[in-house]
Amino acid sequence: MRLRADHFDRHIKNMGQDTLWRRSYACACISAESGSPDPKHALCRGKGRIWDDPVKTVIGVPSQTTSAKMIAAGLWEQGDMTIVIPRSSPMWENGGRYDRLTMLNSTDVFSLPLTRGAVTEKLPFKPATITRVFWLDPLTRLTIDGVFPSVSDDGVITWGSGLTPPVGAVYSMTGTKFTEYYLFDQFPSDRNEHQGVQLPKKAQLRKWDLFGR
């Protein structure tokens, strides 16, 4: 059988998902003695990893068969996902462990308490939508619904005019965010070349929240 890489790639594009890919690097703040990252390093926020700016790419989401095999082998956690990386994606060449992926076709609901004006008033993601903002009336303890702020790509919240939570008050923000994963592992057993043709690669993704923001 002759395999055609461009056919595979076209098929993946058709069943594919638009994704933002951020390539990951080990940070250079790792201590030579302990092997641990510097918890005070602002650039990586003590995670020991840094990420490139996002690059838009398309990946494929295959059938459940691969997942079933992984579950049987005990290599699967709740929420994991398998993807197929087409040869045409920059991830084929440079995708690696701890890369961050934002799935632009899939969202999760979030609901978080925040304090207006506090240094912690920041989201660890850019919301896809905001659906409700409320805080409590200090006397009645009943909810007051307000206008929605704008949120930058890196999660910084900016309030405009209208009914907004008072400075210092705790408010609740609810909305949706794009589902995020990190690349947990490439499947090493994949034959990436078949008769000289470069085939798509498979990789396992794990929910980003498990990385520990």
Ligand SMILES: [Zn+2]
């Ligand atoms: Zn660092």
